[in-house]
Amino acid sequence: xxxxxxxxxxxxxxxxxxxxxxxxxxxxxxxxxxxxxxxxxxxxxxxxxxxxxxxxxxxxxxxxxxxxxxxxxxxxxxxxxxxxxxxxxxxxxxxxxxxxxxxxxxxxxxxxxxxxxxxxxxxxxxxxxxxxxxxxxxxxxxxxxxxxxxxxxxxxxxxxxxxxxxxxxxxxxxxxxxxxxxxxxxxxxxxxxxxxxxxxxxxxxxxxxxxxxxxxxxxxxxxxxxxxxxxxxxxxxxxxxxxxxxxxxxxxxxxxxxxxxxxxxxxxxxxxxxxxxxx
Amino acid sequence: xxxxxxxxxxxxxxxxxxxxxxxxxxxxxxxxxxxxxxxxxxxxxxxxxxxxxxxxxxxxxxxxxxxxxxxxxxxxxxxxxxxxxxxxxxxxxxxxxxxxxxxxxxxxxxxxxxxxxxxxxxxxxxxxxxxxxxxxxxxxxxxxxxxxxxxxxxxxxxxxxxxxxxxxxxxxxxxxxxxxxxxxxxxxxxxxxxxxxxxxxxxxxxxxxxxxxxxxxxxxxxxxxxxxxxxxxxxxxxxxxxxxxxxxxxxxxxxxxxxxxxxxxxxxxxxxxxxxxxxxxxxxxxxxxxxxxxxxxx
Numbered sequence: 075x076x077x078x079x080x081x082x083x084x085x086x087x088x089x090x091x092x093x094x095x096x097x098x099x100x101x102x103x104x105x106x107x108x109x110x111x112x113x114x115x116x117x118x119x120x121x122x123x124x125x126x127x128x129x130x131x132x133x134x135x136x137x138x139x140x141x142x143x144x145x146x147x148x149x150x151x152x153x154x155x156x157x158x159x160x161x162x163x164x165x166x167x168x169x170x171x172x173x174x175x176x177x178x179x180x181x182x183x184x185x186x187x188x189x190x191x192x193x194x195x196x197x198x199x200x201x202x203x204x205x206x207x208x209x210x211x212x213x214x215x216x217x218x219x220x221x222x223x224x225x226x227x228x229x230x231x232x233x234x235x236x237x238x239x240x241x242x243x244x245x246x247x248x249x250x251x252x253x254x255x256x257x258x259x260x261x262x263x264x265x266x267x268x269x270x271x272x273x274x275x276x277x278x279x280x281x282x283x284x285x286x287x288x289x290x291x292x293x294x295x296x297x298x299x300x301x302x303x304x305x306x307x308x309x310x311x312x313x314x315x316x317x318x319x320x321x322x323x324x325x326x327x328x329x330x331x332x333x334x335x336x337x338x339x340x341x342x343x344x345x346x347x348x349x350x351x352x353x
Numbered sequence: 354x355x356x357x358x359x360x361x362x363x364x365x366x367x368x369x370x371x372x373x374x375x376x377x378x379x380x381x382x383x384x385x386x387x388x389x390x391x392x393x394x395x396x397x398x399x400x401x402x403x404x405x406x407x408x409x410x411x412x413x414x415x416x417x418x419x420x421x422x423x424x425x426x427x428x429x430x431x432x433x434x435x436x437x438x439x440x441x442x443x444x445x446x447x448x449x450x451x452x453x454x455x456x457x458x459x460x461x462x463x464x465x466x467x468x469x470x471x472x473x474x475x476x477x478x479x480x481x482x483x484x485x486x487x488x489x490x491x492x493x494x495x496x497x498x499x500x501x502x503x504x505x506x507x508x509x510x511x512x513x514x515x516x517x518x519x520x521x522x523x524x525x526x527x528x529x530x531x532x533x534x535x536x537x538x539x540x541x542x543x544x545x546x547x548x549x550x551x552x553x554x555x556x557x558x559x560x561x562x563x564x565x566x567x568x569x570x571x572x573x574x575x576x577x578x579x580x581x582x583x584x585x586x587x588x589x590x591x592x593x594x595x596x597x598x599x600x601x602x603x604x605x606x607x608x609x610x611x612x613x614x615x616x617x618x619x620x621x622x623x624x625x626x627x628x629x630x631x632x633x634x635x636x637x638x639x640x641x642x643x644x645x646x647x648x649x650x651x
Contacts (some may be wrong), residue, residue: 132584253447260415260435261464261514275451351451352496 095133100130106173139322140329154314162334164306168224169292169338172231176288179292180236181281184243185269194244201240209234209295211295215263221245223303230299235288242284246277274321278349293335306332363393363550364414364518368423368631371409383409384577385422386630389569394548396541396561398561400609401571402617411522414552415441436524437465440511442521445501446509448495456493458482458510465514481513482506487538501532508536512543519544521553525560537563538593545589558609562587563596566628570612572620578630583608584637601639608638 141292147159187194209230216226250273258268300309309329315323370385383406391397412418413425416435425432427439440461448457458478469477482491483506495503504524505630511519514579521540525533541564544551555561561568568583586601596602628634 236446251447253443253445254449255415256441256443257447257449260437260439261461262437263464264433267464272449275449278451281566349451352494353450 102128102130129321131325135322136325140326143326153317156311158308158311158330161306161308161311162330165296165300165308166334168300168307169231169289169296170229171291172228173235173292175228176232176235176239176292177285178234180239180284180288181243183280184240185247185273187240187244188247189273194248199235205241209291210298210302213299217303223305227296227299227303227307230293231296235292236296238287238291239281239284241264242287243277243281246280246284247273249280250276273306275349275351279346279351282342282346282349286320286339289342290335293338298332303323316323362426363394363428364388364391365426365474366410366414366423367426369410369413369420369425370422371413371418371469372421373405381575382423383574384571386629387423387577387579389582389633391577392552393550394645395566396549396551396564397546397567397569398553398555398565399569400555400558400561400613401569401577402573402613403615404540405571405574407571408522409588409619410556411441411520411552414518415439415520417441422605437514438517439617440490440516442504442507442511442519442524444523444526446495446500446507448506450495453492453494454482454498454506454509455479457495457506458513461510461514466534476624477513478509481509482544485509485586499532501528504528504536505539506542508540512549513519517550519549521551523556524555526579533560534593540564543579558606558613559596561609562589562602564595568609570609570617572617576621577618579633580612580616581634582634584635584639586639604638606641607637 098135143158147157150158150160179272189195213226214232217223219228220229254272254276255268258272263272291350296307297309297312300307301313304310305312308331311325312331315327326333355596356434366387366389371383372380372385373380373383387410399410403408406534409418410475410639411636414427414432416432416439419433431577446576455475455478455587458481459474460476462474466474474501479491485508487502487505487509490498490502494505498506504527507524524540528536537560543549553564562585566585566589568585570580570583572578572580583605586605591599625634
């Protein structure tokens, strides 16, 4: 029954995809010669005017370009012409660095906040104010103080990944069932062992939810941050190709950003399944 | 028949009180100046209505709560906090759901003996898992077990650390009658075999009659008192099947039910003149000696 459902869903997905590609192709196809015009003028205007070809690339243009990228993803021909793979590696590297620093800060801090009602009350106003700030609003301040655009981008990733993990960790730690803590107390489990063998596993599913939210936000923000700081990365690539008027490359970047974001999320979902316990 | 029994006081509750602040200011006294004691190797039950502070007494014995006044003494030492000498079987079994049966029991064992090797911990855990009849399920997670099996793990976990006292907070109240009966048999067998000192909270008169050597009767709260301590007159080796055929069975049962139905409420208003909070009367209802209980049941 469920395999049947999966099969039918896959068929439907494929049909939707095919319809989309067909519509895209029809909307951007050449419609033939539009009007007789001065050959000089036609030369000046290019195919768009002479054959009715849309400036928007069709699916086959994009597919051909993807193939080209896939064949050689890591070429490096100077600062403005690097392979898609290199650009992605830069972005993923920045996200991972900023995100990992955020994990190292958010989880221990969240533990402290979750364990101590005093710290929770004392830090709450700061968290509430900092949380809604758009990560990009930090950029000028980061650039001014750090004076390095690449590190500034990492800082922006750090600051945007921090809050969901911090809040979820604090919540998960504070919500550990009293009876489990009582078990630890009656067994005279030392604080550090209790933190690792009772509180951490109990709060792990909530913490992982926070980590998933954070990686999603970090990947959204890196594109915008790299458009601002420039130099390398998939965000910079999108903006550079827009300046080159290469809509094909812009479309490919959008697709790749989506795919990588999905992979990051799925990887954490897998980890979350490992630490989830049935109750 | 009232007598004072002071021999070998293993657990001694000495004038403990517990008060909670009231919502509108002031304090509610759950109980104060509570005294009773238990002997080594004895099985004691405490019976009383909800809100009389039974769980508070157990929590104080476990060290999870401290009394506002008085002291609870175990084996000559005042209780100052939780201890591995006193194991608790929780009403809600309180197993760690991310650990297997073996993992839950091992967690307790390695807490008690941190220096033990993994093999030794495992052997000890398996010994107690077998004792409660869960061999073959040791690698299952609690979510895969029935309610009765989960509580068996709770029992194995508590016994595996070889505590001086086993504390039980209505451990079987969430189970169906058949499972409850089997587990009562097991707990009784294990406690008799090992001479385990045990203290159990229960609502169930028949459970108390079957398991307990002494039954502490608590009046209704707030301001609960130990009305009396009932000595179980039934033979120590009693079976579930012929329990009700014992000559003293109905005298005991009527005495307990009479207490729960009427005297737990009225005791406060008609305190006997020779009643002393410090030495609550010890009563042994038998067919020959308890006409009062028979009358009230008629």
